[in-house]
Amino acid sequence: MKPFLLLAYWSEHGREGDPASPRAAPYLIEPYAATLRTSPPGPALLAPEPCGGRVTPQCPVACWYKPGHGRLTASQALAVSCNQYFYQLSRQTDPAAFTRILTVLGVRGGSARVQAASTTPETMIGLDDRLRLSPLQVLNAYGVLLSGHASAEAKSASFPALARVVLLAGLALGADEGTSALAQQALPPNHLLLGKTGTSPALAGGRYSIAKTDGWFLGFYPRSEPVLAVMVYYPNGLGAKDAAPLGGRAIKLYLETIRQTDGP
Numbered sequence: 001m002k003p004f005l006l007l008a009y010w011s012e013h014g015r016e017g018d019p020a021s022p023r024a025a026p027y028l029i030e031p032y033a034a035t036l037r038t039s040p041p042g043p044a045l046l047a048p049e050p051c052g053g054r055v056t057p058q059c060p061v062a063c064w065y066k067p068g069h070g071r072l073t074a075s076q077a078l079a080v081s082c083n084q085y086f087y088q089l090s091r092q093t094d095p096a097a098f099t100r101i102l103t104v105l106g107v108r109g110g111s112a113r114v115q116a117a118s119t120t121p122e123t124m125i126g127l128d129d130r131l132r133l134s135p136l137q138v139l140n141a142y143g144v145l146l147s148g149h150a151s152a153e154a155k156s157a158s159f160p161a162l163a164r165v166v167l168l169a170g171l172a173l174g175a176d177e178g179t180s181a182l183a184q185q186a187l188p189p190n191h192l193l194l195g196k197t198g199t200s201p202a203l204a205g206g207r208y209s210i211a212k213t214d215g216w217f218l219g220f221y222p223r224s225e226p227v228l229a230v231m232v233y234y235p236n237g238l239g240a241k242d243a244a245p246l247g248g249r250a251i252k253l254y255l256e257t258i259r260q261t262d263g264p
C-alpha cells in the first residue's frame with residue numbers, strides 16, 4: 001500500500017516539470033536511482049519528522065523497527081518500509097487523491113471500491129481492513145506502476161512522473177539493502193531485481209488476527225526492464241525474513257530453467 005500512498009501524496013503536493021516524462025521506460029530509471037540515493041528528499045513537503053520507532057504524541061503509529069529509522073528520503077523510506085514516515089505522509093494526503101491513484105493503477109471493483117469518505121490515514125498505509133485487495137489486484141497495480149502506463153479507466157489522470165522514479169529507486173534500494181535484501185542475495189551476482197515486502201495481519205478462518213502475521217514479497221526481474229513478476233505469500237511469517245528469500249529462489253530457478261532451455 002505504501003507505494004500507492006507515495007504516488008497519491010506526490011500527485012497532490014509534488015512539483016511540476018519533472019525530469020522524467022510520465023511514460024519514461026523502466027530502463028531510464030537506473031541513472032536516477034544513483035542520484036536519488038545521494039540527493040535530498042525532493043519536495044520540501046516530503047520531509048517528515050525522523051522515525052523514532054516508538055509512538056509519540058506527533059506520531060501515534062509505531063514503526064515495525066523499534067530502534068527507529070531516523071531521517072529518511074522517500075526512496076529510503078520505501079526500501080525499509082518505515083511505518084512512521086508513511087503515516088505522516090498519509091496525514092497530509094487527501095483520501096480523494098488516494099482513491100484517484102487506485103483508479104490510475106487499475107484497482108477497482110469488489111471490496112477495492114473504497115470510498116474517499118471512509119478512507120483514513122490508517123487505511124492508506126494498510127493498518128486497517130477498510131481496503132481489501134486481492135493479491136492479483138496488488139500485482140496488477142505494480143505492473144501498471146512499473147510500465148508507467150495508466151489504466152484505461154484513468155482517462156486524463158496520469159502518474160506523477162518523479163514520484164514513479166522515486167518509487168522505482170526505492171524498490172531497487174529495498175533489494176540492495178532494505179527489506180528485500182534476502183531475495184536479491186538469492187540471485188547470482190549482477191542479476192538485479194526490484195522488490196517490495198509486506199507483512200499483513202494473518203487471515204485464518206475468515207478472520208484477521210492481530211497476534212499473527214502473514215508475509216508477502218513482490219519481485220520484478222530484471223531490474224532494468226522487468227519481464228518477470230513473482231509474488232510470494234508466506235502464511236504465519238514475515239515479509240523480509242520469510243517471503244523475500246523464497247521469491248529470490250523462485251527467480252533463480254526460473255533463470256536456471258531458461259538457461260537449460262536455451263542450451264549452451
Ligand SMILES: [Zn+2]
Pocket residue numbers: 051052053063064065068069070081082083084085
Ligand atoms: Zn521507521
